[in-house]
Amino acid sequence: MGSKWRKVKLALGLNMCVYSSRNHLADDDDEASPQPSERRSDAALLSPSGDWVTAPSTPSSNRLRLSKSLSRSSSKKTCSICLASMRRGDGHAIFTAECSHSFHFHCIASNVKHGNQICPVCRAKWKEIPLQGPNSDTQVGKARINPVDWPQDNAAMTVLRRLPPRRSDSTRHAGPLFQTLEPSVFNDDEALDDEIHSFEKNTSNMLPIYCDDVTKVTIKTFTEVPAAPQSSALENFTVLLHIKAPCSNSWLNPGKNDASLPQISHTPRASVDLVTVLDISGSMAGTKLALLKRAMGFVIQNLGPNDRLAVIAFSSTARRLFPLRRMSETGRQLALQAVNSLVANGGTNIADGLRQGAKIMEDRREKNPVASIILLSDGQDTYTVTNGVGNQNQPNYQLLLPSPVLAEESSGFKIPVHTFGFGADHDASSMHSISEISGGTFSFIETEGVIQDAFAQCIGGLLSVLVKNLQVKIESVDPRIHLGFLKAGSYPSRVSPDQRNGYIDIGDLYADEERDFLVSINVPAEVSGNETSLLRVMCTYSDPLTKEMVTLEGEEVRIERTEAVMQENVSIEVDRQQNRVQAAEAMAQARTAAENGDLAGAVSVLENCRKDLSETASAKSQDKLCVALDAELKEMQERMASRHVYEASGRAYILSGLSSHSWQRATARGDSTDGSSLLQVYQTPSMVEMLTRSQATLLASPSTQRILRPVWSFAAQPKPR
Structure with missing residues (x-):
């Protein structure tokens, strides 16, 4: 007392x-x-x-509970x-x-x-x-x-x-009691200090990426078959273009010449401007908001002092919770305090949140080499924007995205918005539409415990960008050869009117990312000669560190011509990518049927695709991608068992799969981002590394405490064999 x-x-x-x-x-x-x-x-x-x-683990759940x-x-x-x-x-x-x-x-x-x-x-x-x-x-x-x-x-x-x-x-829910007035222009972003900005080229800002090769962007081509008869003309002949991002553009560990061990490269990375747009509507109250705060804490702790972060929170209206500022020790602490102040209430105004996030990107005075927006929501957008034509109830989010001219200095490449649909009640169609329009990915977070891992996978990629504004050009060498279709997924592509040239705009690539595109051409008959020159492939891109433009030209694509008719097996590389494209097209058809109320027809489309894939050469050889595609199609069938199941998770699962395959980039799907899952065929080493850190923080295992350090100061360790 x-x-x-x-x-x-x-x-x-x-x-x-x-x-x-x-x-x-x-x-x-x-x-x-x-x-x-x-x-x-x-x-x-x-x-x-x-x-x-x-x-305790159960067959259906391995969730975490709080102490x-x-x-x-x-x-x-x-x-x-x-x-x-x-x-x-x-x-x-x-x-x-x-x-x-x-x-x-x-x-x-x-x-x-x-x-x-x-x-x-x-x-x-x-x-x-x-x-x-x-x-x-x-x-x-x-x-x-x-x-x-x-x-x-x-x-x-x-x-x-x-x-x-x-x-x-x-x-009561109109807004915070002591909310400060928003500026009319968000040009108060923290300056990129020259001394800090030079940190990019310092070894202390290097993300450990494990690889066997240290190269620049590489271009490889594969023809459908290696040889064709001289007397035959081939229509719709397929050529595969394989583009791979560099694993590193610096140096290997000195003194490590043991060929039996994987080479470890330290990769200086480009700094990032990241805007997070977070749903704090009433439905986010409780555990959802708590886990969102923890996930944001993980993101903040893994950004470097030359990265900048801004936070937008939206419910019935949106407000800028935290301006775009560098994640120094002070900035990190202030960002954590701002995120912790979030309180859930009100409606779900995705449009206003997106508008505010785009405004930050457009109004900033200075720009880091990499820019991206992360948008998370668990509900339906109750405040929509239309363009005044067509369906007045259909939101037109394209009007709210950052202008490409303002965003990337007239390059035409957009600032991607990576969207995350949270739970069973989110608007998967709108979230997928936003990501598709902007060049980002859509991830489906089915269970609350996966949100941090989903964010970790995303920023693991963003913090490893080594290629900017990549564009591929395909040119026919022989005037008799004309280009047909370009199977480029969601990447903008076009063929010139004379069908002699084709272009694919890829944009940014993370370290170790690969892109595969199918090109259809005609192959003319040869009167004489042992081979026919088909295509020439070149690419241009910007190095985000040096700001220099790089031009690379691949080897000329040729096909051998023989006098006798030969029965050639289709290239496994081409067959594999044809299966991927076919599976993605089946997913799109199944989604259309399901949206029209024909779930039985949707399931049938997926089942027929699985049968077709099982007969291909790559599937018979147990190709990893084909096995993953079959497992994914089967999962989609199960999520179309009833209208209720489809509405709760089937739609979001399919849209996330379509987003992943159309961009050839990893997305979170369902209740797992486990790198060992066959569905995660597009995960890069940097994504897996960040996921490992995330899972270590959740488990709080003493043996994994070394992973808790920020990514920009993490000391490289040999990758286990």
Whole structure:
């Protein structure tokens, strides 16, 4: 009964929030009454090193559950906002709220500044809130608290402000109480300091990428068959173009000449401007929002000091929660505080969130080499935008995306929006449409526990961009040869009117990414000669580090001509990619049938495709891609068992698969991003590396603590064989 904590309250004669310094309060502060709730705070979930306990595995689930023990002690010894220690004598002022939870004063003041008026730990509603301001006893509406001879010139002195009466229900969700006015132009992005920007070329900013080769972009070609009769003309002859991004453009470990070990390359990477657009509608309340905060914490911790991050939060309306600023130690801490201030309520205005995210990209004064937007939502867009023609109820998100001219300095390449549909109630069609229009991918997050892994896979790619604005040109060598179709998926492609030239705009490539395109041509008969020259392939791209344009030309494509008719087997490489294209087309047809209410027809389309694939040469040879395609098509059939199942997960699963195959890029699908899954055929080593870090933080295994360091300072280790 004689603790100094109670003496302070009695001296004040008020039941109010008190700012208390650990230097002046006795150790019996730990004698305070037990916490009123054992619910784990959202802030604790944000910690990459938070305690997680693995639930017993079941055939259908291997989810993680939270440890309840941390919530009782974290608020006493650790600030639940910045996750740093609150030890005595560490030079930080401490704020203890009326609910008895304590925080660093500057942290909770920032939390309140972002519109949060409830305890981040127990969610208790406060009657008084802390504000940080100058030491003036005459400030209107503010009171000075100095009960135990704290110095009058203390710059961090507590200032309290009593909250006004609660607003009526009609305006309760209109927005945060202390929301600052948004600027009309988002040109307040933090400058790219020259000294920090040069960090890109320093070895401390290198992402470890494991590979056997260290090359530039490579171009390979494969013909449908290696030889054809001289006397025969071939129509719709297929040529495969294989493009592979560099694994590294620097150096290998010196002194490592053992051919039995994989070579490890350190790759300087391009810095990133990343805008995250996050759904905080009412349906995100509880565990969803807590896990979103943790996932954002992982993203923030893995961005380097020359990367910049902005955060948009949207519900009924959207607001910029955090401006575009570098993820230095200070920027990282402020970003964590801003994310932790999120509170879920209101509707789902995806359009406004997307508009705000695009505005940040368009208005920024300076630009990092790589730019991307991440959009996550768990609901249907209740606020749509149309172009005034056609279906007035159909949203036209293209009007809200960053202009290519503004985004990439007239190059025509867009800023990709990578969308994440969360749960069973999200608008998969809209999210897929946004990603498809912008050049991004659509991922389906079926279970709550996968959200961090889904983000990790995405940024694992974004933090390894080695090729910018890649364009491929195909040119016929013989004037008798004309180009037919280009099977390029979602990549913009075109054939010249004379059918002599073809172009494919690929854009950015992550380290180790591969792209395969099928080209249809005619092969004329040869009167004489042992071979026919068919095509010439070249590509141009920008190096994001040196800003130099690179032009590469592949070897001329030729086919051998023979006098006798020969029965040639189709190239496995060409056959494999033909199967991929056929499977993607079947997925699109099945989706159309399902949307028209014909689930039986959709299942039949997928089943017929599986039968056709099983008869191909690559499938018979147990090609990895063909096995993965069959497993994926089977999964889609199961998710079309009924209208309810299709609405809940089938549509999103198919759209995520279409996004992955059309861009040839990994997406999260269903409840797994496991790199060992056959469905993840497009995962790159950098994506797998980031996924490993994410899963290590969730499991909190002591043996994997080395992976918790930020990606830009991670020390390369040999990849296990």
